[in-house]
Amino acid sequence: MIRNQLDYFMYLTYTENDAIATIVFSRPKALNALCTAMLTELKALLEEIQHSETIKVVILTGEGKAFIAGADIAEMKGKTESEAMDFSKLGHSVMNLIENMPQPVIGALNGFTLGGGLEVALSCSFLLASDTARFSAPEVNLGLIPGFGGSQRLVRAIGLNNARYYLYTASMFNAEEAFRMGLIQGIFPGEELMDKAREIAKLIASKGPTAIKSLAPVINSGLSDGFEKGCETEQQMFASLFNSEAQEGMDAFLEKRKPRW
């Protein structure tokens, strides 16, 4: 069980069940706005989870009516250029960590998913949302642009012109629009969202564990280093699985039984 020091965390709540870790952003009075302390707590927790042998899937969600309503505007106000650079670097390091976790990270978007909150969502492996979720990249309303990778990941997630439209206009869009653009993979009534997220997490946890852990490095290799490098990484990972659980997976198929990973 990952824990102990979590007792000192202020802005996150954490549970672990059936190999599934659930992290809840728990600062509802400020709509879970991302302050430096929350980012730091999230980073420390994910750094521990990524080395866990027992946790197979991570779910991120928010308490109250927001997933995350963006970076903490009250904290950002008054930052100098170099302080803003430090804040952006911290945000980028946390988003990169989420994106590169060996365990898949499911974003269960329970409400407002705005600005830095949208950037957290964009770093997840895939997204489920409640029918009340609302999305936007509202930074230009504040005279800002995204600071945690949103300008890059939104383009990849919803396409160039959709991303430019929402970045330039700061318009808010709903879950159906997010689904239509391929940003989210499912929409559920709010009260069913977490059950659905856990059901999908359990499904993933039943698959070949080393294969599941191989997917993020393979996918991200192509995204960061290009198609050819991604294909090269895929070949290496594919072949290396023959030295581990793939033999059992294929035996189980041929013997018409469930695999024993």
Ligand code: CAA
């Ligand atoms: N930072 C700090 N506090 C925030 C916040 C944020 N991003 N979002 C909401 N809050 C606070 C509000 O100030 C308010 O606090 P008080 O009760 O102390 O006044 C509380 O949360 C509740 O918010 P509202 O009263 O505004 O709730 P609402 O239901 O009327 O409106 C909302 C909801 C439309 C989400 C509105 O709160 C809002 O527009 N929030 C700001 C969204 C935003 O601009 N996010 C982007 C931040 S910039 C960023 O994220 C940069 C980056 O890429 C790193």
